[in-house]
Amino acid sequence: MSIRLGIIGSGGIGQVHAQAASDAGHPAVVMCDLDGDRAAEAAAPWGSEPMTDVDAMLARDDIDSVVVALPNCLHAPMASKALAAGKHVLLEKPMAMTADECQQVIDAREASGRILQVGFVCRFAATVQAAMNFIEAGRLGRIYHVRAAMYRRRGIPGLGRWFTTREKSGGGVMIDLGPHLVDLVMHMTGRPEVASANAVSTSIFGSPLYDYRFTSMWAGPPDRDGVFDVEDGASVQLRFKTGLTASLEMAWASHLPDGTLPDGVTIFGEQGAMHFDIWGDHLVIGTEMDDQQVDVKHMIAEGEGWGTAFRREHENFAANCLSGTAPDASGENGRGVQSVLETMYASADRGESVTCS
Ligand SMILES: NC(=O)c1ccc[n+]([C@@H]2O[C@H](COP(=O)([O-])OP(=O)(O)OC[C@H]3O[C@@H](n4cnc5c(N)ncnc54)[C@H](O)[C@@H]3O)[C@@H](O)[C@H]2O)c1
Numbered sequence: 602m603s604i605r606l607g608i609i610g611s612g613g614i615g616q617v618h619a620q621a622a623s624d625a626g627h628p629a630v631v632m633c634d635l636d637g638d639r640a641a642e643a644a645a646p647w648g649s650e651p652m653t654d655v656d657a658m659l660a661r662d663d664i665d666s667v668v669v670a671l672p673n674c675l676h677a678p679m680a681s682k683a684l685a686a687g688k689h690v691l692l693e694k695p696m697a698m699t700a701d702e703c704q705q706v707i708d709a710r711e712a713s714g715r716i717l718q719v720g721f722v723c724r725f726a727a728t729v730q731a732a733m734n735f736i737e738a739g740r741l742g743r744i745y746h747v748r749a750a751m752y753r754r755r756g757i758p759g760l761g762r763w764f765t766t767r768e769k770s771g772g773g774v775m776i777d778l779g780p781h782l783v784d785l786v787m788h789m790t791g792r793p794e795v796a797s798a799n800a801v802s803t804s805i806f807g808s809p810l811y812d813y814r815f816t817s818m819w820a821g822p823p824d825r826d827g828v829f830d831v832e833d834g835a836s837v838q839l840r841f842k843t844g845l846t847a848s849l850e851m852a853w854a855s856h857l858p859d860g861t862l863p864d865g866v867t868i869f870g871e872q873g874a875m876h877f878d879i880w881g882d883h884l885v886i887g888t889e890m891d892d893q894q895v896d897v898k899h900m901i902a903e904g905e906g907w908g909t910a911f912r913r914e915h916e917n918f919a920a921n922c923l924s925g926t927a928p929d930a931s932g933e934n935g936r937g938v939q940s941v942l943e944t945m946y947a948s949a950d951r952g953e954s955v956t957c958s
Pocket residue numbers: 609610611612613614615633634635636639655670671672673675693694695720722758777
């Protein structure tokens with residue numbers, strides 16, 4: 602038995618979802634996008650039907666579930682509309698632009714009784730799943746600190762377009778890469794409540810630097826008349842009510858050669874410490890046994906690396922839809938992550954540490 606999927610948004614990640622849905626055994630019935638050419642191009646490899654009218658797609662009885670892969674400002678309204686139309690929803694990260702918007706989507710889920718899953722795809726990385734096994738087996742003991750980072754050398758997603766326009770995106774790198782990092786920290790440590798955030802953000806690589814000096818730098822052609830009013834780098838300290846601390850570093854762009862700083866997660870526990878690159882093929886764990894320091898290198902099974910995370914996310918989503926199981930990556934988790942992001946933005950905007958009530 603298979604779900605009958607429509608993918609709303611046929612841009613960068615919509616196309617990744619189309620591949621993953623096919624790999625998971627339920628290829629998209631419809632690829633929808635306002636841009637008809639893009640929908641047609643994205644639909645072709647899977648024999649999906651291209652559509653440009655989302656309302657017409659949501660009215661179809663032969664579609665029971667959708668992926669929402671749209672600009673951030675459309676996440677809450679589109680997910681709520683799809684739920685109201687009786688569809689199960691896999692909603693890309695960030696769940697919405699604000700925690701209040703997240704609540705609106707949760708309310709729509711409650712009214713519809715359908716599945717709402719948030720696209721925290723990093724949870725489906727083989728490295729993260731292996732790390733969770735070690736953590737749940739108690740190998741690290743009590744976790745007291747997590748460091749998580751994502752650095753890109755050339756990775757501003759569409760300079761001058763919606764990603765770099767705060768009104769449409771809600772922010773820059775903190776709301777783009779931040780949901781992955783914040784969710785991983787919370788997911789791997791039992792979802793503690795945040796106590797305070799101290800965030801410093803930078804905006805270095807927009808106009809006029811781009812115009813004059815770094816023309817080879819950006820992903821996709823820039824819109825030179827577009828807006829760049831968001832941060833492209835951030836450094837964040839989080840304290841949680843359990844005593845856990847976390848340190849997050851992220852950059853859309855830098856001059857650092859890729860891989861110079863590990864793009865990944867380091868977890869410090871009282872009985873052991875662990876590091877892994879989210880996109881990598883192994884974990885390193887340091888611990889002590891019989892008064893001896895022990896280093897363990899755990900390899901991910903061949904062929905099960907990062908490239909399969911979206912497929913696993915789709916397998917999980919389909920299984921949840923078919924069985925009516927509430928997803929682990931729930932709306933409540935999404936709202937919790939969004940609250941942390943809001944606190945980070947409040948701190949960066951005010952230039953001071955912000956304490957949560
Ligand atoms: N999980 C991940 O790792 C990951 C990676 C990339 C992007 N994302 C998220 O996915 C979302 C989309 O990102 P993207 O990189 O694909 O963006 P994109 O700009 O490449 O694609 C967005 C698409 O939505 C279409 N669109 C806009 N308004 C529409 C509407 N009202 N109806 C139908 N189509 C409409 C656009 O024409 C475009 O094709 C963002 O929220 C982003 O944060 C997640």
